Structures are given as structure tokens and as C-alpha cells.
Amino acid sequence: MPASFEFIEELVCDDRFCKYVLNPDGETVDYWNEFRKNNPDREEEIREARQLVLLLGNENDAEDRDTLNKTEQIWQKIQSDIDRNNDTNPKKGSRNELLFFSLKVAAVFLVMFLISFLVVDIQPGVDEQQIGKTENYFQRVTKYGQKASFYLPDGSYVNLNAGSSLYYYVCNECNTRELILEGEAFFDVKRDTEKPFIVKTNNLSATVLGTSFNIKAYPEEDKTEVALVTGKVSVVGEKATPAVLTPNEMATYQHGGLNTTISGFDIEEITGWKDKILVFEDVSFEELTATLSRWYGVEFIISDSARNIQRFKTRKDYKGKYNNKSLETVLEAIGFSYDFDYEIKDKKVWIR
Amino acid sequence: MMNSSYSGKDDLSIWRDFISGNQSALSFIYFKYAKYLLSYGYKICRDKELVEDKVQDLFVQLWARHDRLGETDSIKFYLFRSLRRKLAESVKVDKLRYAVGLEVIDQFSGPFENQLIEIETRSERKKLVEQLLAHLNDNQRDILHLKYTVGLSNHEIADILCMEHQSVKNAVFRSITKIRKFLEKHQISLSTLTKIG
Structure with missing residues (x-):
């Protein structure tokens, strides 16, 4: 120099x-x-x-709300382009086919766009003021049998389990990062002490600054579970007093109850799903079939005679661990334990 | 296996993950850089929709070709160069000019003249920077944006703008001299400016 x-x-x-x-x-x-x-x-x-x-x-406009919104919108388009490229090879299609296909895609988008308004509007348990403007909201939905993982605009990473939906919004001026979850997700939250990361479910909300945790809030279940892996999280059930979790603690909130129960948990049992490991630990037959139908995207049809068998009603001790196994393999094992026969046909599992 | 996050990893390892077909690496790269690509694109091209289309194309193609891409240790450079090339294919190169909003210049020819002003807020600072940039030419603004806002090196900027490396350095040099003269003339102290959050 x-x-x-x-x-x-x-x-x-x-x-x-x-x-x-x-x-x-x-x-x-x-x-x-x-x-x-x-x-x-x-x-x-x-x-x-x-x-x-x-x-x-x-000085730059990269963090402006408009830019962030656009970023999110373009990402949705990129993803649908990628999915489409995976399904079909556009080079093979004629121009007309492509045009027709584009129109179909456009129609699907329009429908999704309209539905997204409906869904946000009827979202139970969340009032409009709490979440601010709906126009900045985005959603990710997984069907049964489908999982997703992605980054949020703030850099946090999400694994979304099957049959779940996550709503989030892009707002740089806001003091918090708020999300609405139905179903199950694992969050690896990017640390930002200025902007708490708040996950709201129908029955509780969990607030963190930077941490990783699992939250399970399927609407068909009567409880919501928050399991903390690292960091710190505070959990507030709708009628319960707030609870603060430290790592390896799990809060279980029985809906409508006044208390949040805190216990330890087995990390693989709670978060194994994101690595395709299906773990059952002392579950009832009902929980078992609910989990399997989400995981594999199937429906269980249980004959009346089977339903009345005592062991299906009372047992709450099923244990099992399946690392990326087919539905048949899992059903063989469970069927052996419960002593039932099954048949899989058209995404339906018949149990006799 | 708990942490699937890429934050803190260097470009080379994220890029390797990406070319091996990991879609979360694509998503990470996208959310890290897309907003900067857009805000830069808007500055150099008036057709906003075109900019957005090109950013979309860029990432879709990146993914479609991921298994045929070579290594890079500067993802940022790679993306900015690609975006600029894509825009240059669609509009005439001389139309890619780094614009400053005209109304900003008009609005601020007054207050900055010959008086000591206090710059206390973010928006005041933003306006000051716009005013500083307004005193430079398109090319100088373009270079300063790529250099300080995006954080590219002089060599990378030369490559992107198809200029000689020495010309980039000269342009930066002249811009800084101009900016320092402006600040001095208006008695604007830098130490208070950079303290604003």
C-alpha cells in the first residue's frame, strides 16, 4: 500500500x-x-x-418488503417449474401442448390463489389483528404421504411432516417472526434476538429467539406437543400458565386443560420423522393408524368385528422403529403384534 | 443430523451440495441471494417484470443443469454475472443503466446546499446516499453497488461489466474522491452517519 x-x-x-x-x-x-x-x-x-x-x-432495497414479497412469489414459481420439469420433458411437447399445459398451470395457480384467501380467512383460532395483513402471507402444505423441507425468508430451516400446513409472512418492519402451524414441524430457527420467532397453533403458541425444536399440533389430536432440542423456548397453552423449556424437555398441553406437563423425551421418537425414521413408543392402536395414514398417505378401514376386539381398544403399549420401510413391512410387523390380517388396495388399508 | 442449516458454511461446500442435487442447497442459495439480485436488477433495468422473469429463469436453469455445472467458490459472482448476461440478451446493453430516481435529486437539491445538516435517521441517510450517487455517472453507480452493496471484488466487477480491471479501480477512485468532496463541502460527518442502525 x-x-x-x-x-x-x-x-x-x-x-x-x-x-x-x-x-x-x-x-x-x-x-x-x-x-x-x-x-x-x-x-x-x-x-x-x-x-x-x-x-x-x-443502503440497498434488498430488505424492502416489496422485494421480499417478490422473492417469495418467484420462489413459488421456480418450484412449480422444477416440479413440472421433473414430470415432463418440455422439449418433447409441441408448442400447442406447452401452451395448453401453461394454461392448466395458470388455472391451478388461480385456484390456489383463491383458496389461499379462503384458507387464511377461515383459519380457526387466529384473529386477523394478531397476524396482520393477510396479503403478505404465504403457505406451505403437505399432503398425506408427503413431507417437505425448506428455508424461510429469515434463514430458518423447516421440516414439515405429512398432512401439515405452515403459514408465514414476509414483513421486514415487524418486531416478530410469526408462523401458524397445523400439523407437525421441526424448526431450526435462525438466531435473531430482536425478532422473536413465534409459532402459533390452534391451542398454544411457542416463542423462541434462536433454537431447534419440534412441534406437533394435528387438529385431530387432543393434545399439542413441543419438544426442545437446543436453545430455549417458552410455551403458552390457551388456558395454561406459560412454561419455559430447557433442552431435552418436552411440553405436552392437553387441549382445554389448565396445565402444561413437562417431561423428558426420546429424540429419535420425536424428531426421527424428518430423517424418515418412524418411531412408536407406547402408542394406542388409534394413534398408530393415525400416524400411518399421514405417513404413507393411506386410509384405514377397520371392520366392526376387529374394532370390537379388546386388544385394539385397550392396548397402549405398542413399540416399534422403522427406518425408511415400506407400508407392507410396517403392517406385517404390527399385524403380527396385534394379530390381524390386512389388505392394501387403492390407498386403503383394510383390517379384518 | 439435527442441523440441516447451511448458514456459516462456505460457498464451495454449499455449491458442491447443490451440484450433487440437493434441493435444500438450491433453496438456501435462492433465499440468500435472490433479494439482492432483484434489487440490483431493478436498478439497472426499468422493466421490473423482465427482471423478475430473468431471476426465475436463472434459478430454474441452474437447477435443470445442476449436474453439469463446474465448481465455484463465489456463488454470488456467478449469479450476478448470469443475471446481467440474461438481461443483456433481452434489452440492448446500453439500456442497462444504473438509474437513480429523478424525483430524489430534485427534492434534495435544496436542503443540502451550503448548510450544515444533521443526519439522524435511516431514511435521511438513505436519501443522502442517493444524493451522493446522483453526483456520479451510471457506470460509477453500477460499480459502487456491485462493490459495496453486493461485496464483489474489482476483478469480478470488471468481468461482469466487461471492463478492464484498471478502469474499474479508476472509476472507484474517482467516485470516492467526488463523494469525499461532497461530504466535506456540506460538512457532513461520517462518524455520526455510520452509527445509525
């Missing part, structure tokens, strides 16, 4: 100096610390150069 009256310009122009100010790594910091130690008379100029870089680097 030659000494000159234009030293500030030299610095502001220098790649390594910009990196030092904007996006430093160990090597850059070492270099400039050494430089400053050897050139104490340059401190004033270094300070001014640094401020210039910060001033020019600070």
Missing part, C-alpha cells in the same frame, strides 16, 4: 480492505490488525475509509 495523499481512496478501493469491513474472515482480520499495528499514524484515515465503505454498503 503506497503512502500517498490519496490513501483513503486506496483503502476504499482495496478488495481486502472492503472484505475487512463488510465481510471479514480470520485471515483478513489478521492482515489488517498487523497493518494497523505497524502503521499507528494511519488510524484516522483507516477510520474514515471504513466509514465510507459502511455508508456505501449499507
Whole structure:
């Protein structure tokens, strides 16, 4: 770095100096610390150069709400393009077929767009004021037999289990990051102490700053579970006093109850689903079939004679672990334990 | 296996994950850079919809070709260069000019003249930067954006803008001299400016 009256310009122009100010790594910091130690008379100029870089680097519209909204909208389009490319090879289609296909896609989008308004409007347990403007809301929905994982705009990572929906919104000026969950999801939350990350379900809300946790809130179940893996989370059930969890603790809120029960949990049992491991630990036959129908996207049809058998009604001790196994394999094992025969036909499981 | 997050990983390993077909790497790359690509695109091209279409194309094609892509240790550079090329294919190159809103310049020819002003808020600072940029030409603004807002190196900028490396450096040099003169003339102190959150 030659000494000159234009030293500030030299610095502001220098790649390594910009990196030092904007996006430093160990090597850059070492270099400039050494430089400053050897050139104490340059401190004033270094300070001014640094401020210039910060001033020019600070201003951009990338975090504006409009830009973030657009980012989200374009992502939905990219995903549908990718899904379409996976299904069909566009090069094979004639122009007409492509046009027809585009129209179909457009129609599907229109329907989805209209439905999204309906869904947000009728979303139970959440009032309009709480969630702010609906127009900035986005949703991710998984069908039975389908899971999804994706990043949220704030950099948090979500695994969404089968038969679940997650609503979130893009709002840079808001003081919180709020989401609405129906079903089950595992969150790896990007730390931002200024903006708490709040997951609302029908019956409770969980607030965190930066952590990873699992939340299970299927509407057909009579309880909601929040299991904390790392960090800290506070849980408020609709009628219960708030509870704060520390790692490896799980809160179970029985809907309508006044208490939240805190217990330990088995990490694989609770979060195994995101790694395709299906774990049952002391579950009833009812819970078993509910989980299986979500996981594999099937419907269970249980004959009356089977339904009346005592062991189906009273047993609550089924244990099992299946690592990425087919429905047949799982049913063989469960059928052996409960002593039943089954038949799979058209996404339906008949139990006799 | 608990943490599927890419934050904190370097570009090279995220990119490798991506070219091996990991869709969450694509999603991470998208959400990290798309907003910067859009805000840059809007600045250099007046047709907003075109910018949005090109960003969409860029990522769809990136995914379609992921198994044929080479390695890169600067995803950012790769994306900005691709976007600029895509835009240049659709409009005449000389139409890609880094614009500053005209109303901003008109609005602020007054207050900054010959008086010591206090810049205390974010929006005031934003207006000041716009005013500073208004004193530069399109090319200088373009370079400063890529250099400080995006964080690219002089060599990368030269490649993207099809310029000589030395010309990029000269342009930065001249811009900074102009900006410093402006600040000095209006007695604007940088130390208070950069403290605003």
C-alpha cells in the first residue's frame, strides 16, 4: 500500500480492505490488525475509509418488503417449474401442448390463489389483528404421504411432516417472526434476538429467539406437543400458565386443560420423522393408524368385528422403529403384534 | 443430523451440495441471494417484470443443469454475472443503466446546499446516499453497488461489466474522491452517519 495523499481512496478501493469491513474472515482480520499495528499514524484515515465503505454498503432495497414479497412469489414459481420439469420433458411437447399445459398451470395457480384467501380467512383460532395483513402471507402444505423441507425468508430451516400446513409472512418492519402451524414441524430457527420467532397453533403458541425444536399440533389430536432440542423456548397453552423449556424437555398441553406437563423425551421418537425414521413408543392402536395414514398417505378401514376386539381398544403399549420401510413391512410387523390380517388396495388399508 | 442449516458454511461446500442435487442447497442459495439480485436488477433495468422473469429463469436453469455445472467458490459472482448476461440478451446493453430516481435529486437539491445538516435517521441517510450517487455517472453507480452493496471484488466487477480491471479501480477512485468532496463541502460527518442502525 503506497503512502500517498490519496490513501483513503486506496483503502476504499482495496478488495481486502472492503472484505475487512463488510465481510471479514480470520485471515483478513489478521492482515489488517498487523497493518494497523505497524502503521499507528494511519488510524484516522483507516477510520474514515471504513466509514465510507459502511455508508456505501449499507443502503440497498434488498430488505424492502416489496422485494421480499417478490422473492417469495418467484420462489413459488421456480418450484412449480422444477416440479413440472421433473414430470415432463418440455422439449418433447409441441408448442400447442406447452401452451395448453401453461394454461392448466395458470388455472391451478388461480385456484390456489383463491383458496389461499379462503384458507387464511377461515383459519380457526387466529384473529386477523394478531397476524396482520393477510396479503403478505404465504403457505406451505403437505399432503398425506408427503413431507417437505425448506428455508424461510429469515434463514430458518423447516421440516414439515405429512398432512401439515405452515403459514408465514414476509414483513421486514415487524418486531416478530410469526408462523401458524397445523400439523407437525421441526424448526431450526435462525438466531435473531430482536425478532422473536413465534409459532402459533390452534391451542398454544411457542416463542423462541434462536433454537431447534419440534412441534406437533394435528387438529385431530387432543393434545399439542413441543419438544426442545437446543436453545430455549417458552410455551403458552390457551388456558395454561406459560412454561419455559430447557433442552431435552418436552411440553405436552392437553387441549382445554389448565396445565402444561413437562417431561423428558426420546429424540429419535420425536424428531426421527424428518430423517424418515418412524418411531412408536407406547402408542394406542388409534394413534398408530393415525400416524400411518399421514405417513404413507393411506386410509384405514377397520371392520366392526376387529374394532370390537379388546386388544385394539385397550392396548397402549405398542413399540416399534422403522427406518425408511415400506407400508407392507410396517403392517406385517404390527399385524403380527396385534394379530390381524390386512389388505392394501387403492390407498386403503383394510383390517379384518 | 439435527442441523440441516447451511448458514456459516462456505460457498464451495454449499455449491458442491447443490451440484450433487440437493434441493435444500438450491433453496438456501435462492433465499440468500435472490433479494439482492432483484434489487440490483431493478436498478439497472426499468422493466421490473423482465427482471423478475430473468431471476426465475436463472434459478430454474441452474437447477435443470445442476449436474453439469463446474465448481465455484463465489456463488454470488456467478449469479450476478448470469443475471446481467440474461438481461443483456433481452434489452440492448446500453439500456442497462444504473438509474437513480429523478424525483430524489430534485427534492434534495435544496436542503443540502451550503448548510450544515444533521443526519439522524435511516431514511435521511438513505436519501443522502442517493444524493451522493446522483453526483456520479451510471457506470460509477453500477460499480459502487456491485462493490459495496453486493461485496464483489474489482476483478469480478470488471468481468461482469466487461471492463478492464484498471478502469474499474479508476472509476472507484474517482467516485470516492467526488463523494469525499461532497461530504466535506456540506460538512457532513461520517462518524455520526455510520452509527445509525
